[in-house]
Amino acid sequence: MSSFIIEGGHRLHGEIIPQGAKNEALQVICAALLTDEEVVIENVPDIVDVNNLLSLLKDMGVSVKPAGHGAWSLKADAIDLAYTESREFIEKSAALRGSIMTIGPLLGRFGNATVPKPGGDKIGRRRLDTHFNGIMKLGAELVFDEGKQLFKLSADRLKGCYILLDEASVTGTANLLMAAVFAEGETIIYNAACEPYVEQLSRMLVRMGAHIQGIGSNRLIVQGVTRLSGCRHRLLPDMIEIGSFIGMAAMTASELTIKNVSVQNLGIIPESFRRLGITVHQQGDDLYIPEQDRYTIESFLDGSILTIADAPWPGLTPDLLSVMLVVATKAEGCVLIHQKMFESRLFFVDKLIDMGAQIILCDPHRATVIGLGDRFKLKGMTMSSPDIRAGISLLIAAMSAQGKSTIHNIDQIDRGYQDIDVRLNRLGAAIRRV
Template identity: 50%
Template sequence: THVLALEQLGAKVTATDRLEFRAPKLAGADVFLDEPSVTATENALVAAVAADGVTHLRNAASEPHVQDLANFLVALGAKIEGIGTNTMIVHGPATLGTATYRIQPDHIEVGSLIGLAAVTRSPLRITRAGVEHLRSIRMGFERLGIVCRVEGDDLIVPSNQTLKIQDDFGGHVPKLEDQPWPAFPADLMSIAIVTATQCEGVILMFEKMFESRMFFVDKLIAMGARIVLCDPHRAIIAGPSRLHGATMTSPDIRAGMAMLLAAVCAQGTSTINNADQIERGYERIEERLNALGAKIKRVPERKG
């Protein structure tokens, strides 16, 4: 998607042992992204701001962090229409200046903290949570019996949660599935799976967007979770399960954070290898969770 978008704007791309992009001059174009990729949209957006002429970015991602980048570019002097929609119109080339800009909250981190509060049955106030972007996330957690309260721009997770999975109409087994924004985010499916292990009832988790996101559930099963992995995209979780400590390896950012949540609520000690992955999406995570009462210790990786 990145390559196709930049090619449509005039870049020449060659692939040998590396990708090489050459563009003496970018030109505005009618660009259709073959999938609404967040980072591909952001790359195309930045390129379009520098390109000569008008660019239409269609099937663009519209997640809050894409909106944040677009609003930042506008603050610098870019002319962008349709921010927050799947079609953005960029008038280039822009003459950019300087600006002071406050980065918006990370809705994925907020959703992860909701899961943390739920699995530890702890009250939590998340300040400056960006509540306007949390509708689908809150709806997803409400399906697991977790209800949050809004106070201004703070999100409060009370401790007296039912943690009872809500049946679908007619008593059918409920389903939680991800889709492109503004639906429930793919990056929170791993967190929702761990949270569901601590909730009463049965739920089907349907990961539609990525092929390998479910492949960490064997680690949760080893900790005592009752999960049936149906295929690379679907898993059935029955809870609640009493988890116990285990040694795990983080395959990616979101699964790593999910493992951390499982370890925090499990009995005993857990070890998570390849923990640097987690910090790609969660800055100073052990410092902040320890301030909330967790007991997390960073240790050097063993060699050999």
């Protein structure tokens, strides 16, 4: 298990290009299972979760080949469905939450799909009801193998219907879309997630020959087809990494330019950081964060304490709340961070409190941060990364702290951030991997 040793207090300076979007990559890689023709995906991040999914598909019989820098060629013309019930598949798939999105393509194309209870971050309950309930409405039969802890779905032919999702789940919407493209007749998915990554998946499916209306909205209408072809697709830049870089610049009082961010797909993210007092300038398709020694949290118009909460798109993505919480510790003023989706994601704040931050953990979903500005500095310490987003947040805290910090279990950070230590060291950080 690797660790980071971070010497705090170094300012960053320069330009950085965000990696391709992790969450989009997991969706569109699974979409390659829908056709026996070649699918080329560009701007793919070289991170653990994506590489594990590519490896899993290769083991299933998909031809997986490099197609240039950051690009992969996928051709699913020899799928071994028997492998999906093997012990090796179960173990690999269970360790990767993105494997849940193989269900829709496999069921739609072959009529059978098997998946174990998936893994991923330990951030609280991440139920699968939205996936399975929607797919069963399309006509699939679900059987749970208690002994093997396997979900098995089968259908002679999926049939389109009206589906009202109980939550606007991104992966649930993606799974249903990929199943519905082969369902007979019309499928309407209402309360669908409308994140840019779902929009990207939808447009990719259309290029492959799918008929989808309402792209970018929460009401998707799919007319089933019998076959899809190959295509070429390029991933958006990762909005979570972009937000993380904004947070790093603020916490280390650095001047940073984040290049080619696809501003129109960032939604409310830049404005949310501005409400914490951080200056974020848009320069074409770049974001420029000037050196800023002090920043002050806004209050609501009536003078009450600012609340920052996650919400379905176009609301704030929950993946950035951990970063924003850390950024608030150095601000002047107070903010309530309300993490509605996952009940364990804020538990890492005990490490920030040990570093000197003024935080009150109200309950599993809410934390009040009392920012003391330049009246205090975080102090370095030894800690462990519990999940991807908490891991990058602790790294940001360590970069701004006095003295040295050690972060263990950085494999969690590597799951979502490509060569993060190398890229930040080029900008002036002092991070050593051991």
